[in-house]
Amino acid sequence: MSRTAALVTPSHAADFERCRLLCETVDRFLTGAEKHYLLVAGHDVARFQALESKNRLVVDERDLLPAWLHNLPDPTSLFRRRIWLSRRTAPLRGWHVQQLRRIAIGEKVAEDALVYCDSDVVFVKPFDLSVFWRNGDLRLYRCEDALPAGNSDHAVWAANAAHALGVPPDVHNSHDYISTVIAWRRDSVVSMMRHIEAVHARHWMEVVAARRRFSECILYGRYIDDILAGAGHFHDGRPFCRVYWTGPGLDEDGLRRLVDSMAPEQAAIGVQSFTGTAIRSLRGLVGA
Numbered sequence: 001m002s003r004t005a006a007l008v009t010p011s012h013a014a015d016f017e018r019c020r021l022l023c024e025t026v027d028r029f030l031t032g033a034e035k036h037y038l039l040v041a042g043h044d045v046a047r048f049q050a051l052e053s054k055n056r057l058v059v060d061e062r063d064l065l066p067a068w069l070h071n072l073p074d075p076t077s078l079f080r081r082r083i084w085l086s087r088r089t090a091p092l093r094g095w096h097v098q099q100l101r102r103i104a105i106g107e108k109v110a111e112d113a114l115v116y117c118d119s120d121v122v123f124v125k126p127f128d129l130s131v132f133w134r135n136g137d138l139r140l141y142r143c144e145d146a147l148p149a150g151n152s153d154h155a156v157w158a159a160n161a162a163h164a165l166g167v168p169p170d171v172h173n174s175h176d177y178i179s180t181v182i183a184w185r186r187d188s189v190v191s192m193m194r195h196i197e198a199v200h201a202r203h204w205m206e207v208v209a210a211r212r213r214f215s216e217c218i219l220y221g222r223y224i225d226d227i228l229a230g231a232g233h234f235h236d237g238r239p240f241c242r243v244y245w246t247g248p249g250l251d252e253d254g255l256r257r258l259v260d261s262m263a264p265e266q267a268a269i270g271v272q273s274f275t276g277t278a279i280r281s282l283r284g285l286v287g288a
Helices: 013-029 040-049 095-109 152-166 186-198 203-208 216-227 252-260 279-286
Strands: 005-010 035-040 058-061 068-074 083-085 113-115 121-123 135-141 183-185 233-236 240-242 268-271
Touching: 005 240, 013 279, 035 040, 035 095, 035 268, 040 058, 040 068, 040 233, 068 113, 083 095, 083 152, 095 113, 095 186, 095 203, 113 186, 121 279, 135 183, 135 216, 152 186, 152 203, 152 240, 183 186, 186 203, 186 216, 203 268, 240 252, 252 279
Parallel strands: 005 035, 005 113, 035 058, 135 233, 240 268
Antiparallel strands: 068 083, 113 183, 121 268
16 A cells, blocks of 8 residues: 655744755655745745745644634844644644644645654755655654653653643653654544643643643653554664754864765754755855
């Protein structure tokens, strides 16, 4: 049976040029995607529509989020940023809502696999999405026993995922599921939503957002492993993207050294936008 896949990228206005470069390298190097969905806030839709093509579609968050969650200018930032308010959750920031969009898209599309790729990723080698499938099972990125001990963000995210899923707090799971260029089964995303709603008798988004420190990747990973016992998936701890998480901005020489350090299975680099790496240096790397 043939399996379909879509690339999914949440983004925002500040990352527009990086997202443009991602799209250019996707068109150059990536195969096997039925669609490429760009998930953005309503006020960013018009700008990102410049990136649409036959297979690339901008998805307005208003088509993903419930009507009771309202996107407003944030007075505490002198209205430069946005805040998402409702009577059902604490105030949410953009990074919270990007995660909720990544889950919500599962109910709106038809592809079997959703491959998530951040907008600060650049593909530098050919990459086909069929690599995520093996005998009908989907590759779940899982780094074994990699969560830091103690009261780290990861530990809190894991505990809050367990709460949302109804997993007893004494069930130990120290695996890390966080990376970019990772895949989720769409049917499992939808069943995860319904599971959370059955456990809590509330909309899944209320439950997940009620504890503002959450990770959508850990939530999905724990659902697959702790609730479904891994059904429909196989595990692999090798990231497909070489990520530069922190540090000073990289020039073209630094970026080339990053590419030279890639493992054989890696086809992309992810340079976090907050490192200050110039978009012109990234473009110089790929000759764009």
